[in-house]
Amino acid sequence: xxxxxxxxxxxxxxxxxLDATRRYFFSQCGIGLGAMALxxxxxxxxxxxxxxxxxxxxxxxxxxxxxxxxxxFLFMAGGPSQLEMFxxxxxxxxxxxxxxxxxxxxxxxxxxxxxxxxxLGPRRKFSRHGESSTWLSDLLPHHRQIVDDICILQGVxxxxxNHGPAKIFLNTGSPQMGxxxxxxxxxxxxxxxxxxxxxxxxxxxGPRGPRxxxxxxSSGFLPTTYQGVAFxxxxxxxxxLEPPVGIGRDAQGQFISxxxxxxxxxxxxxxxxxxxxxxxxxxxxYRMQTSAPELMNIENETQATLDAYAVEKAKPxxxxxxxLARRLVERGVRFVQLYHTTWDHHGxxxxxxxxxxxxxxxxxxxxxxxxxDLKQRGLLDQTLVVWGGEFGRTPMGEVRSTIGRDHHIEAxxxxxxxxxxxxGMTYGRTDELGMGVEEGVVHVHDLQATILHCLGLDHTKLTxxxxxxxxxxxxxxxxxxDEILA
Numbered sequence: 001x002x003x004x005x006x007x008x009x010x011x012x013x014x015x016x017x018l019d020a021t022r023r024y025f026f027s028q029c030g031i032g033l034g035a036m037a038l039x040x041x042x043x044x045x046x047x048x049x050x051x052x053x054x055x056x057x058x059x060x061x062x063x064x065x066x067x068x069x070x071x072x073f074l075f076m077a078g079g080p081s082q083l084e085m086f087x088x089x090x091x092x093x094x095x096x097x098x099x100x101x102x103x104x105x106x107x108x109x110x111x112x113x114x115x116x117x118x119x120l121g122p123r124r125k126f127s128r129h130g131e132s133s134t135w136l137s138d139l140l141p142h143h144r145q146i147v148d149d150i151c152i153l154q155g156v157x158x159x160x161x162n163h164g165p166a167k168i169f170l171n172t173g174s175p176q177m178g179x180x181x182x183x184x185x186x187x188x189x190x191x192x193x194x195x196x197x198x199x200x201x202x203x204x205x206g207p208r209g210p211r212x213x214x215x216x217x218s219s220g221f222l223p224t225t226y227q228g229v230a231f232x233x234x235x236x237x238x239x240x241l242e243p244p245v246g247i248g249r250d251a252q253g254q255f256i257s258x259x260x261x262x263x264x265x266x267x268x269x270x271x272x273x274x275x276x277x278x279x280x281x282x283x284x285x286y287r288m289q290t291s292a293p294e295l296m297n298i299e300n301e302t303q304a305t306l307d308a309y310a311v312e313k314a315k316p317x318x319x320x321x322x323x324l325a326r327r328l329v330e331r332g333v334r335f336v337q338l339y340h341t342t343w344d345h346h347g348x349x350x351x352x353x354x355x356x357x358x359x360x361x362x363x364x365x366x367x368x369x370x371x372x373d374l375k376q377r378g379l380l381d382q383t384l385v386v387w388g389g390e391f392g393r394t395p396m397g398e399v400r401s402t403i404g405r406d407h408h409i410e411a412x413x414x415x416x417x418x419x420x421x422x423x424g425m426t427y428g429r430t431d432e433l434g435m436g437v438e439e440g441v442v443h444v445h446d447l448q449a450t451i452l453h454c455l456g457l458d459h460t461k462l463t464x465x466x467x468x469x470x471x472x473x474x475x476x477x478x479x480x481x482d483e484i485l486a
Contacts, residue, residue, distance in 0.1 A: 056225045056276055057199045059191040066456025067420030067486070068384040069193070070329040071186065072336045074322075074367060076359075077167065077210040078343030081393035081405055082413035083434055084356055086152055088126040088135040091432035092395050096121030100396055104435045111161050111407045112346065112398060119433070120397030120405060123352050132424035139360040142368035148424040149371050149380070150387075150417040151484050155428030155437035158391050158444045161407045163344065164211040166390035170444050171216045173473045180220035180464070182448060183335035185473045186455060187226045188219075189462045193332030196291035198229040201333055203321040205362075206341030217337065221466040224274065228337065231324075233316035237292055295331065298323055308369040319366035326373055329383050343389055347397070347404025354402070371417060380418045384454050386447075388414030395433045411437050414447070420454035422486045445478030453480045 083089060098119050105115070124137040130147040143150075160166040165175035172179035180188070183200035192199030202217045210216060217228025231237035267275040298306070298320060299313055306312075310319040318340050325336045343359055345352050367387065374380040392412020393405035411430045417423065428440030442450075449459040452473065459478055463470040 062456025068454040069382040076389040086413040093121035095119040117396040184219040184226040192334040202230040205318040322366040347400030351402035449478035
């Protein structure tokens with residue numbers, strides 16, 4: 001059986017068939033891997049629709065009707081201390097400065113603790129708020145206004161205690177690079193309703209970007225059309241988006257149209273799915289020349305709105321990103337992820353007493369404004385908001401020049417709000433020292449499964465075949481946390 005295609009030119013040529021390149025084999029062979037990988041697209045083409053004319057980000061139905069249409073994920077990179085924010089532990093306060101009970105350290109792993117550390121009582125005052133009578137610390141005064149709108153998860157657990165792999169794990173379901181992120185899975189599964197903006201947008205604030213950077217919003221082995229698009233600060237969110245000087249809108253439209261036709265011809269010849277991504281990227285960039293400047297111009301918001309989000313005009317901030325997140329979901333963007341960095345409070349330069357209050361002040365008012373704004377506009381009923389980091393902080397302090405805590409993976413706090421989630425609820429309970437979960441464990445895979453569920457996706461059925469097996473966001477784990485669903 002001849003694996004290499006034979007044509008008259010080949011037969012009349014002095015060039016041996018063995019000289020054919022690998023690229024020629026994979027692209028032209030009638031039973032090549034490209035043809036096999038694109039069998040689904042071929043079916044669509046046989047039904048009368050060319051794959052090159054299909055928008056890969058077009059809205060698609062889920063496995064069942066979902067309550068949520070969009071997600072805003074507020075990612076506090078570095079591991080915020082639940083013991084100074086959400087987890088009220090009077091017993092831990094009583095044991096401040098004492099040696100830990102030996103049994104709580106048996107079989108445990110930590111990033112920096114060496115066994116000499118003492119118990120560290122909470123450094124903030126706690127009080128109850130809202131009709132739900134929820135405990136909050138004095139670091140979050142604005143959260144008191146939204147505490148009856150959110151569901152606090154006290155028993156979150158993860159598997160990874162180092163920052164980079166833990167961030168990747170929360171985003172992709174694996175601590176190793178190369179897997180698709182949550183936003184990529186969502187846009188792959190149900191597309192996006194935004195026609196002139198990406199389906200998955202990333203916004204960053206803080207002194208630096210998060211560890212592992214673009215790996216956190218990578219599409220992994222999914223087509224790259226599903227990867228997150230990181231917007232830059234200011235009125236120009238994407239470099240080189242504006243047309244060259246002297247090129248009008250009509251002329252550029254003709255160029256994009258011609259480029260589409262050429263790429264479509266190339267796709268028909270070689271069958272590479274990434275060509276579809278290229279087509280979609282050029283056409284999206286063309287549409288974004290109009291939509292992106294309008295989106296980023298938050299100065300057309302009322303002064304009352306800007307004040308509510310603590311936004312200063314022409315000054316990038318977490319508050320400005322929260323306002324942009326609302327504007328993005330208004331325009332149909334499926335997944336918006338906000339990274340706010342420098343929550344790694346071990347002690348030293350970044351400690352619990354001095355730096356944590358700064359971080360909380362930066363996020364507290366804007367987050368409360370976001371929840372209230374979404375609610376007032378009727379968007380909270382269709383938007384799922386998630387807050388949290390890659391892990392939490394230990395009840396033991398670290399031996400450093402100032403006060404801090406080590407990474408803790410067995411019991412930390414996140415919260416969810418909006419579409420499909422019961423408001424004014426605290427789910428889960430940790431022990432009196434905040435060391436372990438006594439009731440209501442929510443593993444990272446459970447969180448991922450629940451987020452997908454709220455958008456109408458069954459985490460066990462949202463799969464993609466790669467390297468001979470079916471992959472999914474939750475790997476082979478995870479359960480939907482039905483107890484917190486409205």
